[in-house]
Amino acid sequence: MAVALTDELEQMKTMIKSFVDNEVEPYAQQIEDEDAIPPHLIEKAKELGLFGISIPEEYGGIGLNTVGKVAVLEQLGRTHNGYVSLISAHTGIGSTGIVKLGSEYLKQKYLPDMASGKKIAAFALSEPGAGSDATNISTQAEKRGNEWVLNGTKHFITNAPVADVFTVFAVTDKEKGAKGGITAFLVERDFPGLIVGKKDKKMGLRGSYTAQVIFENCIVPEENVIGEVGMGYMNALRILGEGRVGLAARAVGSCDKLIELSASYANERVQFGQPIAVNQGIQWMLADMATETEAARALTMMAAEKIDAGEKVIKEAAMAKLYASEVFNKVADKALQIHGGIGYIAEYPVERFYRDARITQIYEGTNEIQRVIIARKILAGD
Numbered sequence: 001m002a003v004a005l006t007d008e009l010e011q012m013k014t015m016i017k018s019f020v021d022n023e024v025e026p027y028a029q030q031i032e033d034e035d036a037i038p039p040h041l042i043e044k045a046k047e048l049g050l051f052g053i054s055i056p057e058e059y060g061g062i063g064l065n066t067v068g069k070v071a072v073l074e075q076l077g078r079t080h081n082g083y084v085s086l087i088s089a090h091t092g093i094g095s096t097g098i099v100k101l102g103s104e105y106l107k108q109k110y111l112p113d114m115a116s117g118k119k120i121a122a123f124a125l126s127e128p129g130a131g132s133d134a135t136n137i138s139t140q141a142e143k144r145g146n147e148w149v150l151n152g153t154k155h156f157i158t159n160a161p162v163a164d165v166f167t168v169f170a171v172t173d174k175e176k177g178a179k180g181g182i183t184a185f186l187v188e189r190d191f192p193g194l195i196v197g198k199k200d201k202k203m204g205l206r207g208s209y210t211a212q213v214i215f216e217n218c219i220v221p222e223e224n225v226i227g228e229v230g231m232g233y234m235n236a237l238r239i240l241g242e243g244r245v246g247l248a249a250r251a252v253g254s255c256d257k258l259i260e261l262s263a264s265y266a267n268e269r270v271q272f273g274q275p276i277a278v279n280q281g282i283q284w285m286l287a288d289m290a291t292e293t294e295a296a297r298a299l300t301m302m303a304a305e306k307i308d309a310g311e312k313v314i315k316e317a318a319m320a321k322l323y324a325s326e327v328f329n330k331v332a333d334k335a336l337q338i339h340g341g342i343g344y345i346a347e348y349p350v351e352r353f354y355r356d357a358r359i360t361q362i363y364e365g366t367n368e369i370q371r372v373i374i375a376r377k378i379l380a381g382d
């Protein structure tokens, strides 16, 4: 089912494609080498409004619906995944809690600076003892007067080393646990007792940083509760559900880029006196890459449309994330094969996409967990 985009959105897509292909991609190798994003690329993302794509216009953002966000994230996925991770963790899981569930006070206080990119957002759910089983988090929040006092450790938090605001999940009622005993909080980096650990060394996503976030008697004002007290686990699932559609969109965009690179290389590279593209062995790889990418795109757009129609998409978002991330890994593998030895050399983009693809099967819920979610829905007759 092809979704018709508005003229305005088509123009935005074209503009972002040109930006990532012509202005970001030339710096991709530098980002790899230095594990840092050139500041001018962050400034340009701010100018283009990319930090505010999911924030309503009344709070200074562009206020795209989910179909619009998917269209934009697909284009961003064409370039360096570390660069895109910084932006999408902010616009996705970092912002969704406040946008969808936050009080008017929180929206007015934080969203304008988040929309402009002045304040960078992060989402802190995972802990050393609670990854796939987020019901088992142990970070505690205790109410003292008008404040909450947080203690515990989160880990692998994307953007933590550069973030100004964190959506943090903590246990507020141990007895109730995930069923009414977890609450989401908006915690500022400068609140006393919030400590960011050292950057993790990762396989890929250079320039996008993750780190531990430690709370030592961290004081959070009462008004910084996101949504209802006790509803944090349900809120986390909702935020992650929408985030998964964005992740799928980025994966589809990366596949588009890998197919273009592979087709172009296959047409140019001559072996046995002719371009390797004349071999059916190469053509079949390209055909499978393109077919599966289109299927992933359709699944992702279907989930996005349902979100915009106000439907529950727990199953569809899991399917989009699961399928698009697996296609991304398969496409990256075939792209590397088509490029032969050059595909393995770090100066060429395929090697980077190959490494960056791997994490998409793990974060925002591993693909095993996506299968569990999908199967549960099927078995329940949903």
Ligand SMILES: Cc1cc2nc3c(=O)[nH]c(=O)nc-3n(C[C@H](O)[C@H](O)[C@H](O)COP(=O)(O)OP(=O)(O)OC[C@H]3O[C@@H](n4cnc5c(N)ncnc54)[C@H](O)[C@@H]3O)c2cc1C
Pocket: 089, 122, 123, 124, 125, 126, 130, 131, 132, 133, 155, 156, 157, 158, 159, 202, 205, 210, 359, 362, 363, 364, 365, 366, 367, 368, 369, 372
């Ligand atoms: C680069 C990076 C960025 C991240 N960013 C964030 C972030 O911004 N915020 C955040 O909160 N977290 C973040 N994470 C954490 C990420 O979401 C978790 O790593 C992920 O959810 C998996 O948890 P885990 O690593 O503890 O693995 P585990 O839960 O320990 O899983 C280990 C293995 O067991 C499998 N498994 C577990 N339970 C089951 C089951 N019931 N059935 C079948 N298989 C199962 C898993 O699928 C996996 O293969 C990030 C992680 C990384 C590496």
